[in-house]
Amino acid sequence: MTVITLQRHIPPAEQGLYLLLPFEMPANTARLDLRYAYQSHASEPLALPEGQFARTKRVNIVDIGLIAPDGSQVGASGSSRSEIMVSETSATPGYQPYPLTPGSWQIILGAYVIAPEGVDVEIRLEFTPKVPRWLCGDLHVHTLASDGSLPLEHLAEHARIHGLDFIAITDHNQPVKRAAFPKVEGLTIIPGQEWTHYKGHSNFLGLEQPYQGSFIANSQKEVQAIFREAHQNGALIVINHPYETNFGFRYNLDSLDYDLIEVWNGPMRPANLEAIARWDAMLKAGRKQVATCGSDYHEDTFFQRLASPCTYVLADSNSDADILKAVKAGRSYFAFSPTSLQVLLDVEGQTFGASLAWREGMQASLKGLALEKGDVIRLITQETTQDIFTAPEKGNFETSLPVTGPGYWRLEVWRTFFSFLPAMPALITNPIWFE
Ligand SMILES: [Zn+2]
Numbered sequence: 001m002t003v004i005t006l007q008r009h010i011p012p013a014e015q016g017l018y019l020l021l022p023f024e025m026p027a028n029t030a031r032l033d034l035r036y037a038y039q040s041h042a043s044e045p046l047a048l049p050e051g052q053f054a055r056t057k058r059v060n061i062v063d064i065g066l067i068a069p070d071g072s073q074v075g076a077s078g079s080s081r082s083e084i085m086v087s088e089t090s091a092t093p094g095y096q097p098y099p100l101t102p103g104s105w106q107i108i109l110g111a112y113v114i115a116p117e118g119v120d121v122e123i124r125l126e127f128t129p130k131v132p133r134w135l136c137g138d139l140h141v142h143t144l145a146s147d148g149s150l151p152l153e154h155l156a157e158h159a160r161i162h163g164l165d166f167i168a169i170t171d172h173n174q175p176v177k178r179a180a181f182p183k184v185e186g187l188t189i190i191p192g193q194e195w196t197h198y199k200g201h202s203n204f205l206g207l208e209q210p211y212q213g214s215f216i217a218n219s220q221k222e223v224q225a226i227f228r229e230a231h232q233n234g235a236l237i238v239i240n241h242p243y244e245t246n247f248g249f250r251y252n253l254d255s256l257d258y259d260l261i262e263v264w265n266g267p268m269r270p271a272n273l274e275a276i277a278r279w280d281a282m283l284k285a286g287r288k289q290v291a292t293c294g295s296d297y298h299e300d301t302f303f304q305r306l307a308s309p310c311t312y313v314l315a316d317s318n319s320d321a322d323i324l325k326a327v328k329a330g331r332s333y334f335a336f337s338p339t340s341l342q343v344l345l346d347v348e349g350q351t352f353g354a355s356l357a358w359r360e361g362m363q364a365s366l367k368g369l370a371l372e373k374g375d376v377i378r379l380i381t382q383e384t385t386q387d388i389f390t391a392p393e394k395g396n397f398e399t400s401l402p403v404t405g406p407g408y409w410r411l412e413v414w415r416t417f418f419s420f421l422p423a424m425p426a427l428i429t430n431p432i433w434f435e
């Protein structure tokens, strides 16, 4: 944590003015705490028939406020608060949650009443840095706004009951408004839309309105234009369930601007296994393609549940921007449900999604947590697919492996969920690349 203190003397001549005090927001700040103090009251002797008293009176009133580098008012609170907190996801009343972008911010000091001798104001700024942590959520969810069964308020409660940190709302061809999102403590709701067409579905994540006009497109060219516009506007674009028999993606992927492929949609089934196989072929061909997953939740059924599968991301904070940044970078893995099952990989302080320069003697440290007896950890690299570990009992296991050459590494956990069915993936990671 970084702390700085600023001082400002306000002479009486500045009474009635709004003064601006600049400060630098450090990069990677998760939370700003501002405290300010000045002499607000003074006492003067008061002689009364009953004896000597002192009278306390207000001699200075200094208001406070905050302005972001883009000139936007983040908040103002008069003189009623001496402590203010702002982060991207929450803030003291009177202030809006705001991205703490690095650069020159300004404190507003409102010199409302200033004593004849002037006043010294001391401002203490505390910058808490972002600390990456694993968050779990669901990036593909429908509500009553399209063909889901739950209104957003119920869905958000449902998400918290499942222990999720985030959900993305992806109704078919429906723009959303952040202002309509319910506030649920600990849950980040990410705006999105499932662009839905007879020839393919695609999630546009992170924006209320990824493109102007309507979703309709009757040619490859019109589809390209929608994708290009959404991408340029900053949407994270996911090709959904690409190899599903009825709802697969039948436009030429290479002609479109997109970021991710949804290789695991809802319950594990042949179309997902095919998506995983085709994704792996892209990786083998040298393409740094990042994958993602989503439950495509509509309602609770025997086969479909919220966050089955669930996306785990190593995000700098729980803001939607930081979550999507981690999703885009592939700092993620997918598990069959929000569970304690984890696979953690560390190579020189880096994990999934990273690109490292390969060198002789490189070691990877691998942890499998909350494995069930018989769970198999599979390592898929540029050259081989190997079952590297079979859990002899329920528990946590770790090992260290040499990274034998350049290429990618990704991991899967295979589990026999039902004795009468073959084993299936219970967890899939994004790759780490060695160059
Ligand atoms: Zn779909």
Ligand SMILES: [Zn+2]
Residues within 6 Å of the ligand: 140, 142, 170, 194, 296
């Ligand atoms: Zn869907």
